[in-house]
Amino acid sequence: MKITKESLESQAIRYLRTHILEGHIKLGEKLVESALAKQLELSRSTVRMALNSLVNEGLVIQKPYSGWQVVEINEQDLWELYHLRVALEGEAAAMAAKWASKTDKTRLADFFQEYQLLCLQHSDDTRRISEMDWQLHQLIIEICGSVRMQSQYKQILYPLQAYIALTHQDYDLSDSASSHQALVQAICSGDAETAFEQARANITPMTRGGELSESN
Incomplete structure (x- = not known):
């Protein structure tokens, strides 16, 4: 059995990044913490940390009073x-x-x-x-x-x-x-x-x- 030490946060980052890069999550799409937490069976805090990491990668933005959103590119x-x-x-x-x-x-x-x-x-x-x-x-x-x-x-x-x-x-x-x-x-x-x-x-x-x- 192969044992992985990858954290839940890292797995969430990889999942979300891949789905954005492959177009399954569209540019400009709103991301809801609670919905993602339920979908991935993770805590909201873990999802929030993952989204923050994707902000640092330029894939997600956090909009005041409206939550998270995949970046739009003009x-x-x-x-x-x-x-x-x-x-x-x-x-x-x-x-x-x-x-x-x-x-x-x-x-x-x-x-x-x-x-x-x-x-x-x-x-x-x-x-x-x-x-x-x-x-x-x-x-x-x-x-x-x-x-x-x-x-x-x-x-x-x-x-x-x-x-x-x-x-x-x-x-x-x-x-x-x-x-x-x-x-x-x-x-x-x-x-x-x-x-x-x-x-x-x-x-x-x-x-x-x-x-x-x-x-x-």
């Missing part, structure tokens, strides 16, 4: 999130190239091989490919060595994931892994300048209207 929000992501990921890639340990770089290379294999063998599994795409970016942030950057990145990453999952469901992701190859190679070889440039170039531009640009 055109200006999306524009800002995109540019913040470009800035953070560029710096994180350069930092990872300079300072990540040999073990962390090996971990990145191994993960990328799994990602390539998935795209090669299951090119139609867009959900799993998309998950590994996001996980790759998160891993680069993780191995860059900055706890503050990891915290800030979550506030950008999760709202963007929720928006993109909701509005862009027809991607061709079969070439997803290969588009990251130069970035991963630059980090693993310690080439900070190329890693910085590749990280920024890898993020698909968005227009003011919240659409993906035709230029990649």
Whole structure:
């Protein structure tokens, strides 16, 4: 029997986050503590702590006198999130190239091989490919060595994931892994300048209207 030490709060956070990111809980939807507590069979205090954590991740807001609500993302929000992501990921890639340990770089290379294999063998599994795409970016942030950057990145990453999952469901992701190859190679070889440039170039531009640009 596998024993997990994950707290009830952590399980509630993961459940709510997943349901928001997958679109089961919609952007802008009101969240009621008592209803969630009953649904998850948890105390209201545990649900409240979980919701507070999701506020820190940028997925939930607490509105005075009206309770909790999933974040809504307008055109200006999306524009800002995109540019913040470009800035953070560029710096994180350069930092990872300079300072990540040999073990962390090996971990990145191994993960990328799994990602390539998935795209090669299951090119139609867009959900799993998309998950590994996001996980790759998160891993680069993780191995860059900055706890503050990891915290800030979550506030950008999760709202963007929720928006993109909701509005862009027809991607061709079969070439997803290969588009990251130069970035991963630059980090693993310690080439900070190329890693910085590749990280920024890898993020698909968005227009003011919240659409993906035709230029990649």
